[in-house]
Amino acid sequence: MQDFNYLHSNCFEVTFELSCCKYPAAAELPRFWRLNKDAMLSFIEQTHTGVKGFVVDEDGEPIKNAFIKVEGVPHFVKTTELGEFWRLLLPGQYNITALAQGFESPTPTTVTVPSNQTEAVPLKLVVRRRAVGRVKLQNIEVPEVVISEEKPEQNQHRRDVPNLPAADFTHHDYLKMESFLKDLAALYPKITKLSSIGKSVEGRELYVLEVTRDPGRHIPGKPEFKYVANMHGNEVIGRELLLLLAKYLCQEYTSGNERIQKMLNNTRIHLMPSMNPDGYEKSTVGDYKSTHGRENAHNVDLNRNFPDQFGETPDNQVAEPETRAVMNWSLSIPFVLSANLHGGSLVANYPYDGNPAMHSGDEYLAPDHDVFLHLAHTYSDTHMKMHLGQPCRSYPERFPEGITNGAKWYVLAGGMQDWNYLHTNDMEITLELGCFKFPPASDLPTYWADNREALLAYIEEVHKGVHGFVHSHIGGNLANATVSVSGIRHTVRTARDGDYWRLLVPGRYNVTASKHGYESVTEEVVVPESGSVSVNFTLMPDDPQHWSSAYDFRVLDNIMHTRYHSTLELYAELAELENKFPAIAEFRSGDSLLTASLHQLKMTDKVGSPEETKLHMAIISNLYASHAVGQEMLLNFARHIATAYSLGEPRHKSLLENAVLHFIPNLDPLYEKILHGFSGEQCQLSPLEEEFGDSLYHYITKTNLSPLTNYTREKAFVDLLKAEKYDIMLDLSSGTEDVAYPDLSRRLFEQFAQKYQDNRTPMDKYECRSTPSNHGNLLDVLCERYNTPVVSLGLSCCKMPSESDIAYVWKSNLRGIMKFVELANTGIQGYIKSEDGGPVRDATVVVNGFSRPYRASRNAAHYRASLPPGEYQAVVSAKGYVDQALTWRIIEGEVKQRDIILHRTNTEIPGGTYDDKDLYNDPNTVYISGLALDHNSVPLNTAKLLVYPLGTKKLVDPVATNASDANGRFVVSLPVTYMGREVLMTAEKDGYISRQRHVMINKNENMTPKVLFKLESDDKVLGMSRLVFVMVAGVVGVALVTLAAWCFSCRRTGDPRRDYMFTQLASDEKRPFTDDGKYEIVSKPYYDVEELPPSETDSEEEIVLLRNDRDWKPVENLID
């Protein structure tokens, strides 16, 4: 009953269970009355909380059945016959408005509901009749009976219902539809044009009706809009609505409706009532949810038949005639906005429909998510019912606010909306117009009334955002120029007349117009709240010298006579930089073992002076020989930095004061061979031999090892990583314009990558193809094994552009590379000291949310963290010291100085007491704390702890991460929403076998303490097989027994387990941990046995609580 009340009436109901005993003795009743009386009275008083009031029109007439909308709450109450409403709300501030059919909603009123409320806040909402309603409507063309779903006594609102003839509210099969369209086109020749964009499988025409002033051609500056319906043959509402809309637009235009006149004068509207006329002929009226008639005559689902961003499927290998026709049409006209009209549900569905894993339920958002969200809202909010989010009777899904991401609802490949977004300038959403796929004709007036305003309002969205023209300096129109918006990885191109449209939500943007052969122009553009701004761009032809002076300190070698350098030539160029800039550059070739095979140029302020406090960044190229353009960018960048420094540029000076740049080109010897065979642009270069990146991966992971090589170069590279401990390594690659980074530090590098993308100019010359590579695996393994994060910048989708285009790649990427490298100038650094000022060298700094810890340097205990601007929480820990929690506020372009002083723990952990890290008391966070130990209960430093929501299949995006400190202790913080929930937690450490556990988070307090992970060491890391290991272990075992005997005799001299911090039990239930009986451990499964037994995979030895509570029973097998 309570659910029914909430869903179908204005009433809020809760169900009270008043006693355990269902039918108590009468004598008990007075007691129950006493217990409940006050509660019942105060519950009644709750009717006076929130907001109450009236909805009236401009004349003060009450409006019944208006919806009261509270922003952000997808639940509505309706007004009564007298226009009254009551809306229960908790104390707080709300924006409230009313939605009424035929009326415009007032701008939301902000209402504050006070605490201690005794009377509901009064509120009067005045709605205004819609503009269309005020125009006197006349049926000039076909005067017929007006149809209205409303009862006679409601006729005062009749004038708001558009006058469409009753005869039109019927189903139109192919022949009827054809004659309807032909009649309409004949009747309104000046504002319509009927054409066919192709034929269906069975030879039916694919009709498109244009409705606009001056139909039949694209008029420069006039945006193109399209509605496509009935792609699924048995989903017919859209088909009928588009016919009604066509007639409505023509009638209103002719009868003087100003809004419609403005719309048709300024927009070219294309209506395609049926994309699948063959399927329609097979389907039948009354079909609620079948799939009969859904597909075309080849039994292909057309909304699975488009090319897909994640590759081919059996459904889209061959484009069907209908699909081909729509694709050709969509590409031949510069469409800006469209919608694809379906049925079977009631929701506005926005891209993407697909996701990489093709897994339903995983939201996958387009770069233009803000715009798509706005577009979906525009339709849903304007529709009479969609925004209510009510489920269909045959499906349980509810869509809050009537919108959903496609992949989150259910994933599909080959859909039309994703294709439009990825292959044209057009932005499209998919509208599900009702639960009933083929409703009876008598329902059509209701569908029209529900959708008419939404259909119109959605068309008007085509004018939002930025639009204008791109011209050349002599005034010519530049077709196919790129218009890109900083921060959004999606470009649009200009149409034949240089006109462009870029839909955007209100805000401030950097918009760049570029075209190959011209210098890009960037303008700051403010899209106003009213939605639209016009911006024209004038591009100057490319002048390399001008560009070089403006952006590259006139290093003309970087852009003139560019070519690919051989390995020796490149080394010579880098050595030349040392000669030119001896104060900052040093070329190292074989002066040490490390540089013998991998020569490098080191660049920093005052080269040769101590570098311990600087950020060490390696810039590498040719990790894969085929990514050939990278090394030229490396050389250009080295010249750029050195020249800028010598000219005294403050940005570059401070960069070299803060950082040491190690330029390491030519990793892959295969490059020489590629260069030898180079004969011009080779965008899809794929060498026959194994590239360095791949052999490096195989060398590190010991997989697919080749007997023909001894891996000296790979070994040299690994030794370099181990010795230099770079803070970050930047790989200049090509073949993509994406940025790749290790999964482990995803959250950090995502932001870095964005910075790069925002500052580079997308190149319009090369086609980007997504070719799967195991590049990412290499980055992961380098980060995990050698603690070196490698970020790979894809500089160009062409792996090896023509030699003259090297300059083009450089011009597009210089700013992005520089911004990325400059992140070295943003962050925090300092020394970690003890109270007496001595360095604490083994300290680690863990930043909340990032799994990779920062370590103090070996001599001076200096730490340095490059972090994007923002606020961070960090924990500094070192063995023998009290952990310190810090809050850092990082500011763009600034490296903060913060020394950290650690205090010694008072007790030198005698006998070991395990303190909770009770440093945390943020009420919005819950914490899991515990210990990570190895098999022998020795604390594990820097074990990674990762927390995933339960049910996560692929463990990629942890909700929280942290690492254990020198004492094996860890604290992981989670949003408070996880309180009382169960999560999946993993502990990982190199050389150990990872563990996964379910952890039930405390529901009463925000600390879930004492979660223990014991990790088995991974025998592979010891470098021997299990058999050898067993043999060695046997020998060691004998030695240990001997040692133990010896130790037993002298145990008073000290115990090696002192630091393990186990609490000694005073109870009788103790079991000796070792023979000497000094320490013991008592364990209990993590779960409260009554509440929740561990799942089958939970063996008790891996998660235990360390407690000295008397009632806990020891677990026998823990000690083994």
Ligand SMILES: [Zn+2]
């Ligand atoms: Zn459909």
